Amino acid sequence: MNKFDGVIFDMDGLLFDTEMIYYDSSQKVADEMGFPYTKELYLQFLGVSDEEVWENYHRIYQDFGRETVDEFIRRSYADTISMFESGQVQLKEGVFELLDFLEESNIPKLVASSNVRPAIELLLENAGIRDRFHRIVSAEDVSRAKPDPEIFQKAVSFLGTHPEKTLVLEDSSHGVNAAYAAGIPVIMIPDLLQPDEDLKGKTLQIFDSLLDVPNYLKNK
Template sequence: MTKVEGVIFDMDGLLFDTELIYYRSTQKVADAMGFPYSRALYQKFIGVSDEEVQGNYHEIYKGHGKEKVDEFIRLAYEDTYQEFEAGNVPLKEGVVELLTYLEEKNIPRVVASSNVRSTIDLLLKNAEIRHYFDDIISCENVRRAKPDPEIFQVALARLGTSAEKTLILEDSYHGVTAAHTAGIPVIMVPDLLEPTKDMEEKTLNILTSLKEVPGFI
């Protein structure tokens, strides 16, 4: 690709090792409430908006009744957020090194996450990396979640760069698809989801760590 003038970061599973925390908290609550749950089910919803995930839970567990499903969602969220507040969220390998490299090269950086702004702010603050980012785009800033490209279109406008000179970093299928649809080059750094042939075709490259990204900038 041409010289990179801006980088858009996903957050969950890319900057932070949050996906396992989400899964473990949800599994713990599901077990306590007698809801059938599994890692395979969780992985179906990686990169999906909270609204869509909750809608799926209501459909999957409708036999348990709406109130019990609402309680399941609430308790899983509360357990997860307690982990976040306690600072029990490790950064993914190479995050600080890449952000430092981009800062030294004066390449603007933004976060474009399907998460809520309060959670994004909490995680970035606790990890002491908020200052590396010029802007944050959250689910509150868009009407349609990934795989719709809207969040990346908003991020691109905030950066003020052209699509061909911008790089997106993603870990999820929905995120890669959104980037591809937006016409913005994307590198996938897989987390819990193994890359597929479709992902290979839609990405600039698939890397094992953010440490490898400077080689493409």
């Protein structure tokens, strides 16, 4: 396996089954506060930074007033972190198998997530895999979130690899578009949303699970 010199992992929806936790927390608080929130609305913002999501909430719910929207955001986020801290977040299928394979192959790896660093550290530590990644690139490290390629460009610089010799693993359209814009090959493992034909054309492969990735890499 000589094709790739480094691997970049997204986190939410790729390493961890977090997307429904974010949604459930937001829906619960929205119901409590009388916000007309839906799963369809949540899915519009998969893979983008918290700041961009919150800006859109202020736009969508501007009639509720800024302070009320801020309270909705604060309470939703607090509920999510409480779920994280309680250890209720499950790793996605195939994480350990893929990490083992990459380590056996001496392939360095890092996490590049639009999430904030404290949340990333919390989830990785709780799952016992923090020390299995060489570095973390988070929302605090970039000025522009996915689908802008900045986060992956920075990740490649930290790995010390060439873009074409690096592999991105993503679950969302924003992540795939960011990798494509950065000129980095990307494999998509869809979580809540399936790719359309345009997105499929930007990927090396679409897999159902991370379990499929080692066999693919062995044949490269």
